[in-house]
Amino acid sequence: MLIRPDRRDLGLIGLYTGRIITGLGLVMLIPAVLGVVRAEYNDALGLLIGAGVSLLLGRLAEWRLATSRDLGWSHAMATVALSWLVAAYLAAIPLYLSGHYGSFLDASFDAMSGFATAGLAVINDLDHVSDSINLWRHLMQFMGGQGLVLIALSLFGGAGGLAGLYVGEGREDRILPNVRRTASFIWRVALLYLLFGGVMLWAAVVHAGMPALDGLLHAVMLFMAAFDTGGFLPTSASLGVYHSAVVEATASILMVAGAFSFALHYQLMRGTGPVEMVRNIETRVLAVTVVGLSAITMIGLARFETYDSVEALLRRGFFHLLSAHTGTGFGTIPGRLFVTDWGVLAPAMVVIAMALGGMASSTTGGVKAIRVGVLAKSVANDIQRIVLPTDAVVVGAYHSNGRNEALRPAVVRTAVLITLLYLVLYFAGAFLGMFYGYSIQESLFESTSAAAAVGLSVGVVGPDVEEGLKVFYIFQMWIGRLEFISVFALFGYLYATIRGRL
Amino acid sequence: MTRSANQITPLQTITGMVAIIAVATVIVTVLGRLIDRSEQRPPLGAPAQDEQDDTCPDAPLPEPxxxxxxxxxxxxxxxxxxxxxxxxxxxxxxxxxxxxxxxxxxxxxxxxxxxxxxxxxxxxxxxxxxxxxxxxxxxxxxxxxxxxxxxxxxxxxxxxxxxxxxxxxxxxxxxxxxxxxxxxxxxVGRPVDGARIVTAAVVFAAALAAAFLAHNDTSTRPPTRRR
Structure with a gap:
């Protein structure tokens, strides 16, 4: 029987949503300071207005809804889904006030794209956007990649039930004994990579010819976009603007690091990483799919005589395949060339790579390697059962996060369910694209890119894209990044408040 | 508080959702006016380039x-x-x-x-x-x-x-x-928009007031739990 939630249930969801948006408001002050330093006063004021509204709503929620009740599992799930929607709305305020968006919907599109680490953009005249607004776009990716809820956990803590918030953002592995310590570890990993990766990128972009100060800002933004597999960049030419193999190689290392699960980073920091990387089902799956899809991409590009040198095949073919597989969305060529210069086979491999994504509990979107691995193991087990004598007992197992796991039917069922949901999501967006008159290749490419939070585009997504597609892509980025369950919980709450029994 | 006092009816739920949407719309409308205040739109003429033709020209082309x-x-x-x-x-x-x-x-x-x-x-x-x-x-x-x-x-x-x-x-x-x-x-530059300064000041003052209330209003704060 469906139980109707009462005021206390909704109050609890409102309270935690308020705490999350308070954290959002505080982070919004960082680019506002940069705006003042760089004399971008109108954009700094826009950021202050956005921060003020966020803090106002967050503190009002704390004032009126404070309670000592613990957060239940369903509350947590609904809170995550709701807070991502509210955050996209509030984060869009400074974007909209920058004047670079045709409507508030457009600004909300880019805000959700940032939080979901998609990197698709409908911004106008990106090449003249201020540094403060660009930093805000990249901070959204950083927050979304690390997890909006992590901000709340880090700043405000909370009572029981935090595990639900953590899982609601598409994370499953609790690396350390409790969620707060896990959140703290994830921040430490990000800051460590920021230190080393940021310095490497700074050196790389200065080597490419950028002035030192501008190069520092580019390096910080590039780091956020690469490690959190976001894909925004401060220029319309994406990573191609640097014309540098060194920048591309450095970014690739960070993209791969971002596609690794934080549990694997934990193993790497403990010194057990090399063994874990060999045994882990996800690293094995990624190795197979990256190598396999890259090989076919190269064959496709050679078949259409797109590139005639090994360097070009690596810097254009392999790089884009890696960018797609890690869900980053960096490009070193204009996206339209996927359609006009890449033939058919290579772009198809890019779409498959986007659809698969990186590891579970990383910053990537898509189906994820763990589910692909579980499905492959399950199929192999079924074949074994057919081949072996009928009384043979086949027990499947896989290695993940430092331990061996039995291949239980419930795990396989969940993997099948989530994979099917992603496929439905990819095709639903593709059908809508075709409804608006785009070709099946273009529609499927953009839809997969949005739902798997990648950000590569063949030119459909832009300031002029149809409103219906914009709304659906926002929905895809939201539900795809959160991996369905928390969004279903929110819809369930809404339904129960109207149709549930007392 | 009894359970009945916490119950909400479907009508209250729908009313609440409509109210939230209305507030969100008002905020967007106010923001739109802030952009309008700083607009100095140049006249829009014909596009710099012709609309892109779907077909590519045949080679050889006259160069350059x-x-x-x-x-x-x-x-x-x-x-x-x-x-x-x-x-x-x-x-x-x-x-x-x-x-x-x-x-x-x-x-x-x-x-x-x-x-x-x-x-x-x-x-x-x-x-x-x-x-x-x-x-x-x-x-x-x-x-x-x-x-x-x-x-x-x-x-x-x-x-x-x-x-x-x-x-x-x-x-x-x-x-x-x-x-x-x-x-x-x-x-290129733009003068600082006075309306944005006022809006930012008002919003921040309200946020500070809400933060003060959230911190000091003991009537709504839950009792501290012993651990």
Missing amino acids: VTVSAADLIECPDTFDGATVHYTGEAVRAVLHRGARAWVHLNDDRYALELGPLYEHRTTVGGNSGVPVSIPAGVADDITYVGDARHRGAILTVTGEFRRANPDDGGGPGIHADTARITDPGRP
Whole structure:
């Protein structure tokens, strides 16, 4: 029987949503300071207005809804889904006030794209956007990649039930004994990579010819976009603007690091990483799919005589395949060339790579390697059962996060369910694209890119894209990044408040 | 509080949702007025380039052929190896590489017609451009590159378009034999918008008041639990 939630249930969801948006408001002050330093006063004021509204709503929620009740599992799930929607709305305020968006919907599109680490953009005249607004776009990716809820956990803590918030953002592995310590570890990993990766990128972009100060800002933004597999960049030419193999190689290392699960980073920091990387089902799956899809991409590009040198095949073919597989969305060529210069086979491999994504509990979107691995193991087990004598007992197992796991039917069922949901999501967006008159290749490419939070585009997504597609892509980025369950919980709450029994 | 006091009816739920949507709409409307206050829209004329034709022209082409970035991206095979004539605004950075330098030249309407969006607030779409390798001597003469505070120099270049430029690891671009700065660019700016200052002050004052209440109002704060 469906139980109707009462005021206390909704109050609890409102309270935690308020705490999350308070954290959002505080982070919004960082680019506002940069705006003042760089004399971008109108954009700094826009950021202050956005921060003020966020803090106002967050503190009002704390004032009126404070309670000592613990957060239940369903509350947590609904809170995550709701807070991502509210955050996209509030984060869009400074974007909209920058004047670079045709409507508030457009600004909300880019805000959700940032939080979901998609990197698709409908911004106008990106090449003249201020540094403060660009930093805000990249901070959204950083927050979304690390997890909006992590901000709340880090700043405000909370009572029981935090595990639900953590899982609601598409994370499953609790690396350390409790969620707060896990959140703290994830921040430490990000800051460590920021230190080393940021310095490497700074050196790389200065080597490419950028002035030192501008190069520092580019390096910080590039780091956020690469490690959190976001894909925004401060220029319309994406990573191609640097014309540098060194920048591309450095970014690739960070993209791969971002596609690794934080549990694997934990193993790497403990010194057990090399063994874990060999045994882990996800690293094995990624190795197979990256190598396999890259090989076919190269064959496709050679078949259409797109590139005639090994360097070009690596810097254009392999790089884009890696960018797609890690869900980053960096490009070193204009996206339209996927359609006009890449033939058919290579772009198809890019779409498959986007659809698969990186590891579970990383910053990537898509189906994820763990589910692909579980499905492959399950199929192999079924074949074994057919081949072996009928009384043979086949027990499947896989290695993940430092331990061996039995291949239980419930795990396989969940993997099948989530994979099917992603496929439905990819095709639903593709059908809508075709409804608006785009070709099946273009529609499927953009839809997969949005739902798997990648950000590569063949030119459909832009300031002029149809409103219906914009709304659906926002929905895809939201539900795809959160991996369905928390969004279903929110819809369930809404339904129960109207149709549930007392 | 009893359970009955906490119950909500479907009508209350729907009313609450309508109220939230109404508040969100009001906020967006107010924000829209803040943008309107700072608009100085230039007149919109015809687009700088003709609408992109779906079909690519047949080779051979009369050289040098005047092209747009869209021509080169939509028909890379057609123009591969051709001598092209191209005009655009240098944006973001000039990257020196020995005797030559890379610049990204945009030929969209912001670049060639309207100027940076920050200046006029008229949205006409995204950017379009191509990378161009120019002689270092010309690059040294570029004073401004396009960003939020500058309209970049406008360059007219003539050179070979390479669909997969071996000097750039297979990226598309123009290797310019000649490059000329036709407009040096200029700084752009806008006065600080007073309405934004007032709005920011009001919103922050309200946020501080809410924070004070949340911190000090013991009537709504839950009792501290012993651990």
